[in-house]
Amino acid sequence: QKDGYRFFMEKEIYEQSVVISDTLMGRLSDDEIIFDELDKTLFDGIKEIKLCACGTSYHAAMSASYLFERYSKIKTSLEIASEFRYRDPIMTKDTLFVVISQSGETADTLETLKMAKAAGLKTLVICNVDNSSMVRLADATILTRAGIEKGVASTKAFATQVTVFWMLSLYVAKLKNSLTQKEIASHISTLREIPSHVKVSDEMHERIKRLSKRYLHGHGFFFIGRDVFYPLALEGALKLKEISYLHAEGYPAGEMKHGPIALADPELFTIALLPKHLHYEKAKSNVEELSARDSTICAISQIAFERADDFIEISECDHYMLEFFEMMVVVQLLSLEISIRLGNDVDMPRNLAKSVTVE
Ligand code: M6R
Numbered sequence: 001q002k003d004g005y006r007f008f009m010e011k012e013i014y015e016q017s018v019v020i021s022d023t024l025m026g027r028l029s030d031d032e033i034i035f036d037e038l039d040k041t042l043f044d045g046i047k048e049i050k051l052c053a054c055g056t057s058y059h060a061a062m063s064a065s066y067l068f069e070r071y072s073k074i075k076t077s078l079e080i081a082s083e084f085r086y087r088d089p090i091m092t093k094d095t096l097f098v099v100i101s102q103s104g105e106t107a108d109t110l111e112t113l114k115m116a117k118a119a120g121l122k123t124l125v126i127c128n129v130d131n132s133s134m135v136r137l138a139d140a141t142i143l144t145r146a147g148i149e150k151g152v153a154s155t156k157a158f159a160t161q162v163t164v165f166w167m168l169s170l171y172v173a174k175l176k177n178s179l180t181q182k183e184i185a186s187h188i189s190t191l192r193e194i195p196s197h198v199k200v201s202d203e204m205h206e207r208i209k210r211l212s213k214r215y216l217h218g219h220g221f222f223f224i225g226r227d228v229f230y231p232l233a234l235e236g237a238l239k240l241k242e243i244s245y246l247h248a249e250g251y252p253a254g255e256m257k258h259g260p261i262a263l264a265d266p267e268l269f270t271i272a273l274l275p276k277h278l279h280y281e282k283a284k285s286n287v288e289e290l291s292a293r294d295s296t297i298c299a300i301s302q303i304a305f306e307r308a309d310d311f312i313e314i315s316e317c318d319h320y321m322l323e324f325f326e327m328m329v330v331v332q333l334l335s336l337e338i339s340i341r342l343g344n345d346v347d348m349p350r351n352l353a354k355s356v357t358v359e
Helices: 008-014 016-024 055-072 107-118 133-137 156-176 181-191 202-215 229-244 253-258 280-292 320-341
Strands: 048-053 075-080 095-101 122-127 140-143 220-225 248-252 268-274 296-301 310-313
Touching: 008 016, 008 320, 016 156, 048 055, 048 107, 055 075, 055 095, 055 156, 055 229, 095 107, 107 122, 107 133, 122 133, 122 156, 156 181, 156 320, 202 296, 202 310, 202 320, 220 229, 220 253, 220 280, 229 248, 229 253, 229 268, 229 320, 248 253, 253 280, 268 280, 268 320, 280 296, 296 320
Parallel strands: 048 075, 048 095, 095 122, 122 140, 220 248, 220 268, 268 296, 296 310
Antiparallel strands: none
16 A cells, blocks of 8 residues: 555655665664674685675675675675676685675576575575575575565665665674774764664655655656765766656766766756765765866765755765765665656556566
């Protein structure tokens, strides 16, 4: 049931606060991440983590690659499942092979899990569906607890995947002593704040509804960000493509000058992710370059950005990952409202299925 929401996607965006609380439940002590479902020996002798997924789950995996290298100090690589399957990859037994999937049934991702198992690698699945094919096959599972996701465009599953990955990066950091006890404790208190940062305020939703009317036409969108905000930019662009059928691309902000900026003009909309606590000045100067070439800029930040045509202010946060979750909700709502204005069926976008069980 939609419980008064216009679409399941909207309901699922609003549910994120509750499902993230569920994902955190029982897994945080004051100074330690608890994954009762994991045997600590899973990480014995592991020198590399390889993350493999499709679509939105791939974007969550990409954000994890930044967190694992930053906090767990473990080499991390990233694979698109449909590519990995056919490119004769080298697999070594000191690699933990991690697949990420909302459904646990995506054909390409499932096949890569079979390949990793056949090569004798240890495997872990981050999944939302208990007893799915991937859960049955992997050596270990962490469930994301997002509940049933009906909208074809994934929202709450992504939110819980990133939450799990942040926790897992700290769990590994503890095993490897790559963060101090104090640093882990400080992360844990920040993790507890996520649910309040993904709550949708009426004011924010109204603002995005109003502003969405500027973004119905034009010849395309760039979503840009740096570091973990790059996978979030990719995810924002994918959301918009899927349900509005408008052309959108996600880019690392620093890449614009290597080609894409040639497209800049007033009909090119730039959605700029400008976190205060991570590379702010660098990202800001990339956005200024686009603005100087007359691109229409919609900036999302806690710091007012005078060169923006539209500015969406997020709540005050003192950690870049909280800014990540705040901005995640903004890009989800923006896609939702643009799609609704265009008269599309948000939950059943053309040409797409919820689960891609054929290759
Ligand atoms: O169930 P999975 O997470 O394995 O699905 C992977 C993709 O098919 C999925 O994330 C897809 O990209 C969504 N429609 C994104 O909104």
